[in-house]
Amino acid sequence: MSLDNSMDASAHPLYERVKSHILHQISSGVWTPGEKIPSESELITQLNVSKMTANRALRELAHSGHLRRVVGVGTFVTEPKIESDLLEIPNIAEEIRARGHVYSARVELLAEERANSRLAENLGLTPGAKVFHSIVIHADGDIPIQLEDRYINPALAPNYLSADFSQKTPGEYLTELAPAQEAEHIVEALMPPKPVAKLLAMPEGEPCLVVSRRTWAKGIVASGSRLYHPSSKYRLGGRFAPIAQSSHGGIS
Amino acid sequence: MSLDNSMDASAHPLYERVKSHILHQISSGVWTPGEKIPSESELITQLNVSKMTANRALRELAHSGHLRRVVGVGTFVTEPKIESDLLEIPNIAEEIRARGHVYSARVELLAEERANSRLAENLGLTPGAKVFHSIVIHADGDIPIQLEDRYINPALAPNYLSADFSQKTPGEYLTELAPAQEAEHIVEALMPPKPVAKLLAMPEGEPCLVVSRRTWAKGIVASGSRLYHPSSKYRLGGRFAPIAQSSHGGIS
DNA sequence: GAGTGGTCTAGACCACGGA
DNA sequence: CCGTGGTCTAGACCACTCC
Structure with missing residues (x-):
């Protein structure tokens, strides 16, 4: 050979x-x-x-x-594990395909809305401003892995509502429009709201790993999203070297 | 030389x-x-x-x-990087003190044990090998914030059992012994085992944010630990610039 | 003892960058 | 041109596991 x-x-x-x-x-x-x-x-x-x-x-x-x-x-x-790298901004579609599985997406919502005060504050807009809202279920075959609840600043993606998210994820779509300069992640464990649990086909009592993310492009907030993952089907992982001379970065 | x-x-x-x-x-x-x-x-x-x-x-x-x-x-x-904010899991004691609160620790267990096969694999040891095991509750005042369940490779910290963890955390202790070369983090949402829930004074049905960590020093696994945090009292967060050359890393 | 991974060497050739 | 890192080989020795 x-x-x-x-x-x-x-x-x-x-x-x-x-x-x-x-x-x-x-x-x-x-x-x-x-x-x-x-x-x-x-x-x-x-x-x-x-x-x-x-x-x-x-x-x-x-x-x-x-x-x-x-x-x-x-x-x-090795037994395959769905696990993403904390160092990178995860792309759920790539992750699933990298496992050799079939990625599929279902668009639950794609609409224009008006920002309430809380959302407006998060996105750096004024209350009542126009925002785009999408909810997409990302699945590994038939198994839902992530519910992506995302709000978009229309200034950075004016044609967002006419995009096709069945093959290209909203993240990939936005990546092509404007590269992110900065991102903020918050990771927490939450019991999912009833509608979320239903869309993710989760049994009663199972928690979610929730990643809340905001990204900045061209100096303004481009997108704010909340990613719900069934705890039994997804976890975040990363391997890296500690900073050399830092007061952190020991064995700890 | x-x-x-x-x-x-x-x-x-x-x-x-x-x-x-x-x-x-x-x-x-x-x-x-x-x-x-x-x-x-x-x-x-x-x-x-x-x-x-x-x-x-x-x-x-x-x-x-x-x-x-x-x-x-x-x-x-290399110039020290700033982007690792999310990746350094913060020192819980420093974090609590930084909030102006009173940090306290309670040592639940500090003992020598024999590694079962699963633990041995995680630490790169042979089953039955000697390991040190510590369980410490880190609290903000009287409120438990983190249960740290840690196993140590005795080769790198032979006097671990005689350390005083009431003021200095195991992480800080190990940091002084050997600088870590590499670390691995896995973040997931889990329902806590009953004993963990009790030690953390958690109400029924509340999930935990669990960080599993392994660190390497001198090419071998130094320590493996599991950090349980009540979801209502702790979350991970960070803001950073996407990695430059990565094929990933867009708004996503 | 036979097979496995883990390390190490001495030398080789290459593509690249700077003088 | 020479020094740099990047790769590759053929063979060697070792510690370990399983029989």
């Missing part, structure tokens, strides 16, 4: 092609979660690479959470 | 000792942010290691954000 060089040939480093090969075997279902994959020495002969190259590919995939390695035993495909 | 083997000698891999050496040069101010550090070849002769070993140490420090490498130019110490 040899690695797919396609046409671009060795544009990518060899260890990256090894990683791609392994990820492809996983996403195409050849190697399933929990299963033991070929050992280093097997990959070395199968792919005709050196031990250091194979090892680097496997090590990096283990670090990124795709594989799990156990000395003296073998290398295994 | 040679690397600090201290007493534990080559218990740690060589590339980890190279990393520690570099981090120490930075934290002690020998190499300052923005400054160019010795090149690979210089480090190779100075520390008497092979190119691959030096390269791995430098590559991993670049990946973790401590260094920045530019081909044909050199390797530089």
Whole structure:
């Protein structure tokens, strides 16, 4: 066997092609979660690479959470977990597709409204000002993962109401219009309001992980949204290095 | 020059000792942010290691954000970032005191235990290995804000059991022992187990915001902890600039 | 003991950037 | 041109697990 060089040939480093090969075997279902994959020495002969190259590919995939390695035993495909990176602004559609699952969206609401005083304050508008309001259910196959309740500043997305959110998420739509300069996140655990629980098909008594977010573009508030996730189906995660000399950033 | 083997000698891999050496040069101010550090070849002769070993140490420090490498130019110490606000889970004691309230702690448990298989996997130990276990309730006055359920790798904090956690938190204690190189956070919403709810004086049916954290020092897992917060009394928040070069990171 | 991952070396070639 | 980082190899030794 040899690695797919396609046409671009060795544009990518060899260890990256090894990683791609392994990820492809996983996403195409050849190697399933929990299963033991070929050992280093097997990959070395199968792919005709050196031990250091194979090892680097496997090590990096283990670090990124795709594989799990156990000395003296073998290398295994990790059980998939829906988990996003706290460092990045999460894109729920990408996350689901990255798991090799089918992303689907259902638009529950897409309308123009008038801002009440509380909303106006959040978005930096005056009470009674025109705002766009969307509610979209993001699902992994048939399983709802996120209810996105979003208000938009019309100044930054005048044609928002005529967008098609069945394939492109509101976040992706806005990303193309204006890159965000800044974002604010608040994360909390809440019992969902009844209508939210119903739309997310949640059993009685299950809490939600709620991310409230505001983004700024061109110096003004572009969008304020509230993302409800069933606690059993979603969690936030991040891995990062502490700041070097900071008074924080110890083991803590 | 040679690397600090201290007493534990080559218990740690060589590339980890190279990393520690570099981090120490930075934290002690020998190499300052923005400054160019010795090149690979210089480090190779100075520390008497092979190119691959030096390269791995430098590559991993670049990946973790401590260094920045530019081909044909050199390797530089990174300027401290501001964007990690959300990512530093705040020190609960500092946070309470910053509000002008009275911080208090109650140690519920401080003991040596044997790791079961799940815990051993999380900490990178073998099942049955010795671990330290602490449970501390952090309170704002009389109001419990956080239950900290923490397991420690004894290799990195041999005297953990004789520490006094009534004034100094376990996190602060560990921070002084060994600087963490990396941390992982997972945030989720959970209904608290009965004993946790009781210790936090939570009413029936209130969810918890749960932060699970692992930290790495010297290349091994230093500590794994689970922080339970009553949803009505705590939430995570932060404001930051999206990551520049990421393919993600828009308004979203 | 055989197989596994984990590390390490000595040397090699390459693409790039600056003088 | 030379120094930089980036990759790659062939082979080596080790600690570990499972039989």
